[in-house]
Amino acid sequence: MELKSKIPEGPLAEKWTRHKFGLKLVNPSNKRKYDIIVVGTGLAGASAAASLAELGYNVTALCFQDSPRRAHSIAAQGGINAAKNYQNDGDSVFRLFYDTIKGGDYRSREGNVHRLAEVSVNIIDQCVAQGVPFAREYGGLLANRSFGGAQVSRTFYARGQTGQQLLLGAYSALSRQVANGKVKLLTRTEMLDLVVEDGKTRGIVTRNLITGKIESHSAHAVLLCTGGYGNVFYLSTNAMGSNVTAAWRAHKHGALMANPCFTQIHPTCIPVKGDYQSKLTLMSESLRNDGRVWVPKTKELANQIRKGERKPTDLKEDERDYYLERRYPSFGNLVPRDVASRNAKAVCDEGRGVSKTGLAVYLDFADAINRDGRKTIEAKYGNLFEMYEKIVDNNPYETPMMIYPAVHYTMGGLWVDYNLMTTVPGLYALGEANFSDHGANRLGASALMQGLADGYFVIPYTVGDYLATIGPADKLPVTAPAFREAEQRVTTVIEKMLAIKGTKPVDDFHRELGLIMWDYCGMSRTAEGLTKARGLIKDLKAEFWSNVRITGESEELNQSLEAASRVADFIELGALMIEDALNRDESCGGHFREEYQTPDGEALRDDADFAYVAAWEYQGDNQPEKLNKETLEFENVKLTQRSYK
Amino acid sequence: MQPLRRTDYDFTTAVADHLQFLYKMKVNLKVWRQKNNNTAGKLVEYGLDNISPDMSFLEMFDVLNGELTRKGEEPVAFDHDCREGICGMCSMYINGRAHGPQTGATTCQLHMRSFSDGDTIVVEPWRARAFPVLKDLMVDRSAFDRVIQSGGYVSVNTGSAPDANEIAIPRSVSDEAMDAAQCIGCGACVAACKNASAMLFVAAKVSHMAVLPQGKAESTLRAERMVAQMDAEGFGACSFTGACSVECPKSISLDHIARMNREYLGAKLTSENMQG
Known part of the structure; x- marks a missing residue:
């Protein structure tokens, strides 16, 4: 398949402006003749649905949760980047572009990333106008803080609940359009199949999660704003319901999946406690502004701490190793996430980890509290400290926090062109669900930026180009055979699952899948381990389809059935992630292959052979997928070994 | 593990x-x-x-x-x-x-x-x-969504916003808005109230937008509409016992109910939009 990225010609800073001018328009009175389905109501979905409805399109927005406001964007803590340069510290659109490309270890598209940096400034304006209560200085102007991978302060925030406030802003805009009758809202509704006919997207099939009813929805275009697939690891910072099902089922209809092995392991999460654990809780990266990361200098000291013979506060300065400050003097504790995570793993692998499991490092606020006073620290991070104390039962004002990396975000996702269209005409992917902007590693505070950029400022322009091309008549009624067949496909799979009547609950399979993925396709990977994991996943899939136990029926509210359908897709995705990780014989960003590292343990890229997007094409059940390559062109940045030293 | x-x-x-x-x-x-x-x-x-x-x-x-x-x-x-x-x-x-x-x-x-x-x-x-x-422990809280749809927003279309720093908002005002905006819409306030009133939920949204300059233009209409929708959904009356605020996971203050009552009264005195 030939991948046409449709990146416009011309100088980097003019690409988006020129492209917008070249896009076809739908005139205002014709917009009401087009129907658009938006799947997912997080930042990307809610902002897209609201903006498209404001333009006059008929929008159907759906989410599996009980309200659009529950989407997992709500949990983002730290902030949102924008190149406003309000701090007069040298920020610019180009600098945000450059930091993002470099932070992504040169595996993202220049054109997309520059556009993201350009529209970042409009996002902040829009959100403030909606009433998002961003943090302010005493003078009443907006405050900023710093995040990893940047040497300027460009992150806007609303205490430790930035994602919540941005999502509530988008949700309020969406709610206004529901009231205007331009958005039809379907909650507790899950997309289970995509309908494609004559090479175009025609609509989707859903399951009503309360009644179990399978229903068809027809539209001219479908937008997948369904988030990431971090839950393939079972334990992650994602919400319990976050899943890959909509994206995966679209993949089976011809939407290519790009760079699926690019997952982000966030360095600062609360460590795992027991095997009952259902999720991991993030401690915002913003904590690294003031917290110092360290472990004991020697294994012996670490052992004493693990045994409880000494407390961390007893250790003298020369018994501590502030390893990030030591190794990366210019970025210090604010190195990008992949670098911070790998270093935490390295010191724990050396046996210098703390907590009873040995799988934790300290994040210490003692110096910050001495310097700025407890009150200042409380104002900045109070809610995060409280959250930590509730979970760990330990007061971080008095003793250092313990943290460990955890799966947080997936940079990979559905392949999209510059218009955010997948390889299936009329099917779009926005936000975390697509692959396009973060390369092999995402910088902190950039996910919120991308979700809202796609929804508020990109899709409203680009979707019109497609709609104007096909015309309003090019739509199938839900009574068409293509919809009947899709409903039948969905029903058949559900019946097949329910008929297994095995012995093992769905969660057990999910946990096992997570263990395989974490051990062999997590923070570091080897060809040997990945090859082993390939077999393990194959066996797990076979066992799932012969031994899963789902209670209850399909025509009712049935949470085990919902979970089973998601886990089945995660297992298949896991297999593809392993193939992708095996194919990429280099290390870059979050993808660390142990065979490819510099003498001092940093990721070693191979730009000659791997400066491409790996886009995988489905070939049928249990068939190896076909690899398609989109070569990445770099005209404005020079590819170098990333250095944060 | x-x-x-x-x-x-x-x-x-x-x-x-x-x-x-x-x-x-x-x-x-x-x-x-x-x-x-x-x-x-x-x-x-x-x-x-x-x-x-x-x-x-x-x-x-x-x-x-x-x-x-x-x-x-x-x-x-x-x-x-x-x-x-x-x-x-x-x-x-x-x-x-x-x-x-x-x-x-x-x-x-x-x-x-x-x-x-x-x-x-x-x-x-x-x-x-x-x-x-x-089913079992699951309830339908879509009434909350409908209350927000009735007026819990600032009417601003995408793309029409002025520069974010154009209006300076005193930190104390912004903090007050944030205190109210923290509401997670879980419904604990309703569950805790002997009358099953949704006053704290509605007040948090009305208050968040009423204190900010962006929300001022629509503030009385907003209060009026949201209260009408709250009543239509079958939530009970508020007798100001404060159980809601005690059980609120975000500790939203009762002050917001007082502010909403002021907004609502103001709306009723000047209303051209609604009956009652």
């Missing part, structure tokens, strides 16, 4: 010590079971004896559901998603209190260490006319 990988120190002993500390509580659960909205429900008893004090309350339910599934019984349906206290999905009424005995926390943030070995714990869904039970 998931991320345990072989390292060059002996962690087996450490883990064994740790595990000994885990898995020691017994609890006796009485859980509301109801097949659907058309069927009567009842409390059903379950005993669990392998509960760690470090488990979250919902992880304890995961254990129960695992056991029920293995026995071929239907697991307990309950709402949950982020499991970090922000999405507002979890909603259990535990021993007569919304989100359980801890204040300032959601059900997912409640840990078993808040209970004692051998405790009996009664778990019910939110009880309110406007929140019908869907």
